[in-house]
Amino acid sequence: MRRVVPIGPYHPLQEEPEFFKLIVEGEKVVDLEINIGYNHRGHEFISQTLTWDQVPFLVERICGICSDSHPYAYVLAVEDCAHITPPPRAQYIRTIIGELERIHSHYLWLGLAGHFIGYNTVWMWVWRYREPLLDLFELIMGNRNHYAINKIGGARRDILPEDYPEIEKYLNLLEKKNAMFTNAILDDPVIRARLENVGVLTKEEAIAYAVTGPTARGSGYACDVRKDDPYDAYDKVDWNAIVFEEGDVLAKAKVRLLECDESIKIVRQCLKNMPDGPIETRVDDIPTGEGIGRHEAPRGEVFHYVRSDGSNMPVRHKIRAPSYMNIASNVVAVKGYSIADAALVLAAVDPCYCCTDRTFVYEKGKKKYSGQDLLRLSLEKTEKIKRRYGK
Amino acid sequence: MANPKLWGLKKSPWVFHVAAASCNNCDIEILDLITPHWDIERFGIVLVGSPRHADALLVTGVLNRKSLPRVLRVYEQTPKPCLVIGIGTCTCHTHMFERSYNVVGPYNKYLPVDVYIPGCPPKPEAMIMGVVKALKRL
Incomplete structure (x- = not known):
């Protein structure tokens, strides 16, 4: 008999x-309806x-966790429209902040995943080592979240040379702790039992649902804007895209843990090769035209499109956030598992609903x-x- | 003991977190408060899973069309007297969403808010201070 469990x-x-409507038969989830x-x-x-110039402040507030990703993609779109190349130092600064944000977001997910399986020790531990990173953000940009580092034609704030040792100090701490978490989480029999072979999303399903980011890379589909279409400093540094074939929640966790290592590598190289010079170019006006910006946010590809008519504001600004595609894949990932696993599977894509909500009305296609x-x-x-x- | 209900409210307030239409930032900062670095549980503040167990509501984000009736319902379910603590600039007024077609306006039109904590997001110290000030007012 079918019953409905509302979440x-x-x-x-x-x-x-x-709002999730889990349709269950006994313990087993047979269908899912998503209402956002x-x-x-x-x-x-x-x-x-x-x-x-005001728009980056607005799009930053789409989502508090990827508050660098949306303005990043937006400024890339406007720079594409106006054919501006930001100075090299600004490119490196943006790359560093983008990667530090990835670490903070992945740690946040890891902690919450621990919370969802009832393992609060993981949550408390992971968030403890996320906290110094927020202090670092405050040191560099003056706010723990919502950094306001992106600006059309450059970066709003410089990373001062006297702050380099602080960043380096944190990276050293994080490198050790990340190795500890990777070993602790992957060797823990309880976590393994809860995550392994749960919420499997196959490669075909991943492609069919057009998922992006760690969700896709955990299913063996190697899509990463940083590799496929490099921007700013990503083609000047050496790093690997992490891909796992299994498609279960454990694979997604592994992708995120190992990506933190890659982020540390990228930030280190950026700090070492950071060029001197100005951090912004003068932008007088945005000519008529259109532009796109793509950035690999912690959750996947963020896409912004802007159209200009030569005035001081965009005539059209289209935003596509990664969770928009990732959440839809829950419908196949959660089917056939028990209600106890559903909470974890629904959270495995690292959903971000504030990025996602939008309106269309369709009738007969x-x-x-x-x-x-x-x-x-x-x-x-x-x-x-x-x-x-x-x- | 003039009012036992108020006296009971002051000791270890249990809070329920309601995100109206927020950007997640105040929400993760609230969660941050219960992790080891800030650890507000040492003051007796506990995050609970149901509004029926709560002494205070922590509201974040602007109110929009879809969330307003639900936030009001959560408020109705909370045993009175209860505190309503608005976290973030979004709750103080409508922040930058005033022009939006979907945002129904500031909180004070719909709910009695006891304390507003401005900031985007407010620092965890500010949030703790806000709760303490709300308790002092009782």
């Missing part, structure tokens, strides 16, 4: 509001009312409303809700 929208398991949209704030629309229609309908509904619940 969400406000559930102790989740940080963010999202609790986090929709209309970034693309607001972005078209701000000037080019056709788009029902245009953007303008949706906007009008949305404003009417918002007014209705304001009147209904307001004091």
Whole structure:
């Protein structure tokens, strides 16, 4: 007999509001319905009312965990549109921050994965060593999250030479601890029993669902924008893409752990070869045209598209976040496993719902409303809700 | 003991975390608070899994159309008297989302918020101070 187990929208398991309908037969999950949209704030629309320079501040606030990735992809898109090349030092600075952010995000996932399988020791340990990294961000950029380092044509802040030893010190600590975590987590029989052969996503399914990032690389599909389409300093440093074939949650955990090692390697090389010089170029105006920016965020490929009509604000700004594709793959990954595993499998793609929520209305395979229609309908509904619940 | 309910609220407040439509940043900073570096459990502040067990609600993010009715429902389920603590600049007003078609406006139109903690995200020290100030007001 089929029963429904609802998870969400406000559930102790989740940080963010999202709604999963697990359809179960006994203990076994047979189907999954995903209902999102609790986090929709209309970034693309607001972005078209701000000037080019204000937009990085807005897109930074799409997601607090990849708060470097969205502005990074946006500035790459605008630079592509305006044919600007940032100075080499700025490119290296952006690369360093991008990689440090990857470490912080992967550690965050690792801790939460420990929490989801009820192994809070892993959570507390991992987050303990994530904390010095946040202090490092504060030292370099003045805020623990939301760094505001990206700027069209360069970087907003310089990494001072006197800060290099601090970064180096942290990397040394992290290298040791990451080796410890890799050994501890991969050798632990309890964790192995919970993660191995759970939530398997095969390579064919990964390609069919167009997943990106560690989710794809854990399924043996080697897609990484940093390798496929290198930008900034990524083609000037030596590193390996981590790929595992198994497709289960353990493979995804391994990809993330070993990627932290690669990130340490990249940051070390960047610090060593950091060129001197200015950190920004002067940008006068953005000519008519369009541009795209792709950045490998911790969760996968972030894609931004901007169109300019020569004025001081974008006429169209399209954002595609990695979790948008990754979450859809949950439908196949979770089928056939028990309810106890479902929590972990749903979290294995490192979902980020605040990046993902967006609206389309389809009827009989056709788009029902245009953007303008949706906007009008949305404003009417918002007014209705304001009147209904307001004091 | 003038009001035993208030007296009970002051000792080791249990908090429930409600993310309205936030960017995740305040949420992970709240989780950060219970990890060893900050460890607010030594003050008796515990993150609980149900609003029915909570003394205080930690709300983050702006309210949007879909989350507003649900946040209000969570508030109704919380035993009164309870504290509502707004974390982050989004809760103080609508931050940069004022022009959005989906955001229904600031919290004080819908909920009685006791303390606002500004910052994007606020530092963990600021969050601890906010909770302490909220308790002092009782």
